[in-house]
Structures are given as C-alpha cells and as structure tokens.
Amino acid sequence: MHPDQTGLRELVRPSLRTVAAYDPGPSLTELEVRYGVKDIVKLNWNEDLFGLLPGVREAVIEEIRRAPLYPEQAYSDFRDLVAARTGADPAMVAPAHGIQALVFAVVAAFLNPGDRVVLPKPTYGLYRQACEAAGAEVLRVPSREYRLDLEAMLSAAQGAKLVFVCDPNNPTGDALAPEEWAAFLERLPHGCLVIVDEAYADYIAPKQRPSRVAEVADGRPVVVLRTFSKLFGIAGLRLGFAIANPDLIPCLDAVQEPFNVNRLALAAGMACLRDPAMIEARRRQVVAARDGFAAKLAALAIPTWPSQANFVLANPGGDDGRWYEGLVRRGFLVRRGSEFGLEGHLRITVGPEKLMTAVASAIAAVAAEQRGYDGP
Ligand SMILES: Cc1ncc(COP(=O)(O)O)c(C=O)c1O
Known part of the structure; x- marks a missing residue:
C-alpha cells in the first residue's frame, strides 16, 4: 500500500x-x-x-432511440402529468430518480450538522442513514402497537428541523387517519418541516388518501415524496418526485444533478400516468x-x-x-x-x-x- x-x-x-x-x-x-x-x-x-402496466414497454422501446440525447432538463411534460394526477401545480413538482434520491436531496437542502431530526421507529431505514451521514442529531420515537406515536413525535419535534413520516409506514403497512394527520400538522412546532414519504400511498383508496397536496399549496410546512417503484412497478428504472412549496423546488433542484432522471424512466413514468x-x-x-x-x-x-x-x-x-x-x-x-x-x-x-x-x-x-x- x-x-x-x-x-x-x-x-x-x-x-x-x-x-x-x-x-x-x-x-x-x-x-x-x-x-x-x-x-x-x-x-x-x-x-x-x-x-408492467399497459403501454410502458412500448414507451421505453420508443424512447431508447433518443438515448444519445440528455433528457429534457425541465421535465415539463412529466411535471404536467404528475400535476394532473396529484392536483398539484407543475411548479410544485421536483422530479428525481426515486424517493431515495429525494431523501438525500431534502437532507442536503435543509440539514446542517447538529440539526435535530425526528424519525419514528420502526420505519424506512434510509432516513436515518441520510441524516446521520449529514451529521444531524437523530431522535427515534418508538411506535406504539405498530402505529406511529404522533404525540411523542410532536414532543420530540420541539427544536427539531425535520420530522420524517412514512405514511403508510414501512414495515407495518399502517396508515394515518386523515384527522390524526391534520391534528399532527396543526401542532407541529414552528420552524419544523415534515417530510412525508408516500411511497405506498397509491395503494390507499382514492377517497381515503390524505390530501397533502392542498396543504403544500397552502404553504404548510410539508414536503411529500412519491415514487413509481411500487404501484407503477418500475423500481428498476428509478423515478419519483417531490411535491413541495414552489419556493422550495429550485432548492431541491439545486442539490440534485441537472439531468437526474433518465429518458427511459420519464417515458415509462408518463405511460404509467396516462390512464387513471x-x-x-x-x-x-x-x-x-x-x-x-x-x-x-x-x-x-x-x-x-x-x-x-x-x-x-x-x-x-x-x-x-x-x-x-x-x-x-x-x-x-x-x-x-x-x-x-x-x-x-x-x-x-x-x-x-x-x-x-x-x-x-x-x-x-x-x-x-x-x-x-x-x-x-
Ligand atoms: C418507505 C419507502 N420509501 C422509499 C422507498 C424507495 O423508493 P424509490 O424506489 O422511489 O427510491 C421504499 C422502498 O422500499 C420504501 O419502502
């Protein structure tokens, strides 16, 4: 050596x-x-x-011809389709190569070493890895009987910068009731932002699905993370997006690579969204x-x-x-x-x-x- x-x-x-x-x-x-x-x-x-959902394979095969070209960086067609499905304004959408990338982007955008972050326990393990790598102080709040202990998470959130909520949670599959979520958000301490990982929210019946997009649009301190890896079935292509306040989108984009989403993923994702x-x-x-x-x-x-x-x-x-x-x-x-x-x-x-x-x-x-x- x-x-x-x-x-x-x-x-x-x-x-x-x-x-x-x-x-x-x-x-x-x-x-x-x-x-x-x-x-x-x-x-x-x-x-x-x-x-694969119908149309995905054909869309990918068609797009491979454009593989020599970088993807269109503004991703405007994709943002428009995501906006149509979610009810968000296209300016609230930040595309990424999966929620995993967005977890690191959020951490890069918001956390300084020593900042406090609240995580439930158990939950998806990547939040902890990303926050600890950034030098944050991580508080893990044990769940009660498989359910997030929102009361204890609120207490821990005093003085915290970020709270991660995975809804439905992994590994329990448990989802928050809309009124539980609303009460939690209402009492979230000032200066604290909640990052909601909705990787599995697409499996909730549309009428029961929490409507966090409206809260984001209202300027509430919420960032929502969504993926095409689960219901849409293209985990291997890596595609997801954040829904955040339009003021935050340029900051999330600034900590991601310029051409962060590849053409095949975009083509497949748009094919997935075409038919509700x-x-x-x-x-x-x-x-x-x-x-x-x-x-x-x-x-x-x-x-x-x-x-x-x-x-x-x-x-x-x-x-x-x-x-x-x-x-x-x-x-x-x-x-x-x-x-x-x-x-x-x-x-x-x-x-x-x-x-x-x-x-x-x-x-x-x-x-x-x-x-x-x-x-x-
Ligand atoms: C809660 C949760 N978030 C995110 C992911 C990964 O999402 P993506 O494939 O979009 O990076 C998973 C994968 O299992 C997950 O369980």
Whole structure:
C-alpha cells in the first residue's frame, strides 16, 4: 500500500466515519447456492409483482432511440402529468430518480450538522442513514402497537428541523387517519418541516388518501415524496418526485444533478400516468391479493397488522430467522422482522393471488415443520 493511503478515511467528513452504507444482503444467486433452490421469488423489497402496466414497454422501446440525447432538463411534460394526477401545480413538482434520491436531496437542502431530526421507529431505514451521514442529531420515537406515536413525535419535534413520516409506514403497512394527520400538522412546532414519504400511498383508496397536496399549496410546512417503484412497478428504472412549496423546488433542484432522471424512466413514468382507470384497476387487484393473503394467514392462526400497502407484516411468533430459512428453502425470500426490531415477525411483499396461495402453503408447511411433523 502506498504510504499516503493510510489515514485516507481521516479526510472523510467526521459524521460519515461511523455511518454504515445500506446492506442489500446476499444476492439471489448466493441464496440459491446456499439453500440449494432455484428461481427464488423476491418478496423482500416490496417490488411490484403484477407486471408492467399497459403501454410502458412500448414507451421505453420508443424512447431508447433518443438515448444519445440528455433528457429534457425541465421535465415539463412529466411535471404536467404528475400535476394532473396529484392536483398539484407543475411548479410544485421536483422530479428525481426515486424517493431515495429525494431523501438525500431534502437532507442536503435543509440539514446542517447538529440539526435535530425526528424519525419514528420502526420505519424506512434510509432516513436515518441520510441524516446521520449529514451529521444531524437523530431522535427515534418508538411506535406504539405498530402505529406511529404522533404525540411523542410532536414532543420530540420541539427544536427539531425535520420530522420524517412514512405514511403508510414501512414495515407495518399502517396508515394515518386523515384527522390524526391534520391534528399532527396543526401542532407541529414552528420552524419544523415534515417530510412525508408516500411511497405506498397509491395503494390507499382514492377517497381515503390524505390530501397533502392542498396543504403544500397552502404553504404548510410539508414536503411529500412519491415514487413509481411500487404501484407503477418500475423500481428498476428509478423515478419519483417531490411535491413541495414552489419556493422550495429550485432548492431541491439545486442539490440534485441537472439531468437526474433518465429518458427511459420519464417515458415509462408518463405511460404509467396516462390512464387513471388502468391505475385504479391495478390498485384494486393488489388490494384484493393482499387482503386475500391476510385472510389465508388468519386461517393458519397467523395474525397480520392491517396493511394499506403492497406488503403485510405477519406475526407468526418464534424465531423469525427460522421462518425466513424455511421459506427460502421453499423458494420464497421474505424480510425478517428482527431487522426492524420486530422479532418473530415477517414482512412479505404481496404478488398476484396464485403466487400468494403458494406462499401461504409454504408458510403452512414451515409451521408444520416447526411443530415437528409434516402435517396430515
Ligand atoms: C418507505 C419507502 N420509501 C422509499 C422507498 C424507495 O423508493 P424509490 O424506489 O422511489 O427510491 C421504499 C422502498 O422500499 C420504501 O419502502
């Protein structure tokens, strides 16, 4: 090693020296070798399993011809379509390559080292990583019985710069009632901004979906983050957007790269948004599969927390590592609750009904194995 290389880490910002990068876990190939199974189905990252929406494939194929050109930087067509779906003004929309990028953009735009941030616990892990990397003081507020403890979060928010709310929350699938949210926002301390991650909000029935766009338009201290990775099913293309006060949009754009969203993602995202009836049909299909799966687990005496997302948090009890292994051996990769501090739980992505029937059968088989016999 060159002598100058020793101590290179000392050059890194102090707050970054103790922050661990996201660990995606073993690859499917590694798991297939380790457990001796083929064609493992991924139910661990809440990706879409229902197939591309009509028109997406054609839009991407058509757009690939323009791959030599940088994307149009103002993204005006995309902003217009997002505005039409959400009711926001196009000037309130900041496109990005996913919510993950926006979490870092928000942190870069608002947090100085030492600023206080409030996060629920458990919740999506990236908020903590991004805030700690920025040198913020992170307060994590434990949930109560799987639900965000908004009262405790409000107390913690005194003197805080940002509060992150994930609604519906990951990993519980729990959604806030509109009146809970309204009361929370009303009492948010002055000088504090709430970042609402609505990655899973597209699964909530339109009439029950919180209408935060109107609050943003009214100048309330709210920034909403949305994605095309879940209901719209293009996680691999990376596309999302923030809805924020028009005064904040140039600041969010300033901390993102100029051509941050690629052409294929934009073309696919616009194809996704073209037909509201098609989106609603897909939403209902996912909800039916999710509720059917929860009913199958209930029939196995495995409770689930009511979910408003494309996953369920099941509580089979015992050692979730054993459940995980039993399911991988049967070809289904799920998420262990202990990764979120929820021992004995499993977070399972919902796919089409036929697949979920097979998952429920595998769970029944693992349950039987754990009881020490193979069933009747
Ligand atoms: C709550 C939450 N936010 C954001 C994301 C990632 O969103 P994106 O793919 O838009 O970066 C996920 C992915 O699982 C998530 O669960």
